[in-house]
Amino acid sequence: xxxxxxxxxxxxxxxxxxxxxxxxxxxxxxxxxxxxxxxxxxxxxxxxxxxxxxxxxxxxxxxxxxxxxxxxxxxxxxxxxxxxxxxxxxxxxxxxxxxxxxxxxxxxxxxxxxxxxxxxxxxxxxxxxxxxxxxxxxxxxxxxxxxxxxxxxxxxxxxxxxxxxxxxxxxxxxxxxxxxxxxxxxx
Amino acid sequence: xxxxxxxxxxxxxxxxxxxxxxxxxxxxxxxxxxxxxxxxxxxxxxxxxxxxxxxxxxxxxxxxxxxxxxxxxxxxxxxxxxxxxxxxxxxxxxxxxxxxxxxxxxxxxxxxxxxxxxxxxxxxxxxxxxxxxxxxxxxxxxxxxxxxxxxxxxxxxxxxxxxxxxxxxxxxxxxxxxxxxxxxxxxxxxxxxxxxxxxxxxxxxxxxxxxxxxxxxxxxxxxxxxxxxxxxxxxxxxxxxxxxxxxxxxxxxxxxxxxxxxxxxxxxxxxxxxxxxxxxxxxxxxxxxxxxxxxxxxxxxxxxxxxxxxxxxxxxxxxxxxxxxxxxxxxxxxxxxxxxxxxxxxxxxxxxxxxxxxxxxxxxxxxxxxxxxxxxxxxxxxxxxxxxxxxxxxxxxxxx
Numbered sequence: 001x002x003x004x005x006x007x008x009x010x011x012x013x014x015x016x017x018x019x020x021x022x023x024x025x026x027x028x029x030x031x032x033x034x035x036x037x038x039x040x041x042x043x044x045x046x047x048x049x050x051x052x053x054x055x056x057x058x059x060x061x062x063x064x065x066x067x068x069x070x071x072x073x074x075x076x077x078x079x080x081x082x083x084x085x086x087x088x089x090x091x092x093x094x095x096x097x098x099x100x101x102x103x104x105x106x107x108x109x110x111x112x113x114x115x116x117x118x119x120x121x122x123x124x125x126x127x128x129x130x131x132x133x134x135x136x137x138x139x140x141x142x143x144x145x146x147x148x149x150x151x152x153x154x155x156x157x158x159x160x161x162x163x164x165x166x167x168x169x170x171x172x173x174x175x176x177x178x179x180x181x182x183x184x185x186x187x
Numbered sequence: 188x189x190x191x192x193x194x195x196x197x198x199x200x201x202x203x204x205x206x207x208x209x210x211x212x213x214x215x216x217x218x219x220x221x222x223x224x225x226x227x228x229x230x231x232x233x234x235x236x237x238x239x240x241x242x243x244x245x246x247x248x249x250x251x252x253x254x255x256x257x258x259x260x261x262x263x264x265x266x267x268x269x270x271x272x273x274x275x276x277x278x279x280x281x282x283x284x285x286x287x288x289x290x291x292x293x294x295x296x297x298x299x300x301x302x303x304x305x306x307x308x309x310x311x312x313x314x315x316x317x318x319x320x321x322x323x324x325x326x327x328x329x330x331x332x333x334x335x336x337x338x339x340x341x342x343x344x345x346x347x348x349x350x351x352x353x354x355x356x357x358x359x360x361x362x363x364x365x366x367x368x369x370x371x372x373x374x375x376x377x378x379x380x381x382x383x384x385x386x387x388x389x390x391x392x393x394x395x396x397x398x399x400x401x402x403x404x405x406x407x408x409x410x411x412x413x414x415x416x417x418x419x420x421x422x423x424x425x426x427x428x429x430x431x432x433x434x435x436x437x438x439x440x441x442x443x444x445x446x447x448x449x450x451x452x453x454x455x456x457x458x459x460x461x462x463x464x465x466x467x468x469x470x471x472x473x474x475x476x477x478x479x480x481x482x483x484x485x486x487x488x489x490x491x492x493x494x495x496x497x498x499x500x501x502x503x504x505x506x507x508x509x510x511x512x513x514x515x516x517x518x519x520x521x522x523x524x525x526x527x528x529x530x531x532x533x534x535x536x537x538x539x540x541x542x543x544x545x546x547x548x549x550x551x552x553x554x555x556x557x558x559x560x561x562x563x564x565x566x567x568x569x570x571x572x573x574x575x576x577x578x579x580x581x582x583x584x585x586x587x
Contacts, residue, residue, distance in 0.1 A: 037216070037220050038213070041216055049209065050197075050205075054197060059203060063211065066212060078555075129193075149197040180189075
């Protein structure tokens with residue numbers, strides 16, 4: 001792919017903390033440690049932002065969605081059950097909001113809203129993939145992102161999106177087939 | 188499409204403006220966090236504020252009427268005084284039924300506060316769904332309906348104690364003298380598990396099969412098959428064990444001593460039917476505290492611990508919720524005085540703490556948002572007609 005662009009930073013997805021480390025960070029953040037909150041942010045922002053971006057295909061919207069998810073996390077921090085992992089909880093918020101945003105955008109485009117954006121400019125990123133992804137329905141993009149970017153199993157994706165597992169599997173299959181067709185891959 | 192390629196693309200493609208977005212996001216999140224939780228005061232100021240708060244509380248307590256020393260619940264810090272303890276038992280906060288042992292015998296207290304004395308028994312325990320009570324008196328073990336109707340009785344060769352009904356409802360373990368025995372729930376047959384056992388009540392494996400854990404005479408922790416008495420596994424118990432608790436899923440055993448609590452992993456091969464006791468690990472608790480009681484939550488691995496610490500001003504008690512995964516203990520209640528018992532509600536939302544000196548039961552919420560309820564005049568309720576000060580009753584169980 002080798003895109004050269006000053007606005008593009010090298011990807012460095014942080015390794016998520018271990019369960020014990022994460023529980024410790026959450027505990028300290030609940031107690032008021034700004035450093036712990038900052039560490040949690042550093043551990044999870046990039047995945048969250050990236051997931052939102054690949055679902056909505058809009059830089060500004062992805063940033064808003066990821067920010068909203070973190071603000072929701074701060075609101076719920078005191079009630080957060082530390083025995084549960086933080087990432088799935090955050091990713092669920094991100095992806096569901098991204099899907100909602102995508103649906104609204106589709107609606108606006110379909111009724112001719114002049115402010116509605118068309119597909120994002122592809123020049124800055126793997127063009128063929130972005131173009132192909134953009135042609136998938138937002139619901140399929142969401143399952144693709146959860147499965148192949150964030151590594152959830154189809155069962156976990158089903159729970160996060162509150163869908164039957166069969167629906168998740170069929171969306172994944174259709175998405176892969178369509179991406180393959182669009183990218184000219186042989187099946 | 189090739190899944191591997193898709194995965195690589197999604198993970199490795201740079202996103203335009205990602206670093207700027209990350210920086211802006213951090214600024215926003217940090218600001219929101221600071222607004223939500225202002226920076227903590229310096230330690231000296233906090234101590235001063237705490238001292239002023241304590242002084243205010245003490246003044247309130249001194250000025251309040253006698254018997255009104257019930258403290259409200261303030262999560263994780265300390266308790267404050269309120270003066271509205273309910274004057275008598277008119278219901279069980281949170282619901283369920285209590286089994287309460289008084290000098291006259293065990294009482295069943297229904298959710299609406301109605302109560303019935305079951306008879307002249309010395310110890311009692313609920314069946315798993317509260318349909319029966321197993322009670323002991325001298326050398327006799329009896330099964331009784333909650334309305335007091337006896338169903339059956341058996342006689343043992345020695346004094347019966349520590350009855351514990353199995354989760355299946357089909358077995359009752361009890362100690363007869365030093366031996367440990369298991370009786371069928373219909374009273375038709377019994378098995379000797381150990382000819383000699385330590386004076387510690389046995390605990391049943393909660394998920395169901397008739398397996399129990401107990402301390403033998405050599406104070407080894409033994410897991411045994413209840414229908415045959417055969418030992419499945421054994422390990423040296425933590426020193427000074429006075430009680431045991433088994434987590435709901437059966438994965439952990441809690442060994443309770445006066446000086447601490449110990450958690451032991453239990454490896455279970457459900458298909459092969461094996462149990463393997465792991466090493467016991469001491470749970471970190473405040474130093475120099477005496478453990479008055481501890482138990483797993485009904486539905487999980489959280490452990491409630493009742494601690495007592497001595498000071499020049501007298502004993503001070505606190506109830507903690509301990510996260511076995513290593514998180515810090517959360518204090519849900521603390522008071523100057525001696526609390527003697529701790530019992531979980533069936534739904535895990537409350538702890539019942541006994542406070543004999545104040546003649547009160549405290550129903551302490553384990554989750555934020557719920558209200559502490561204190562009930563006074565407990566002793567006389569279970570010793571009606573007694574003119575002198577009645578002994579404080581013992582809580583035998585809180586059932587479904």
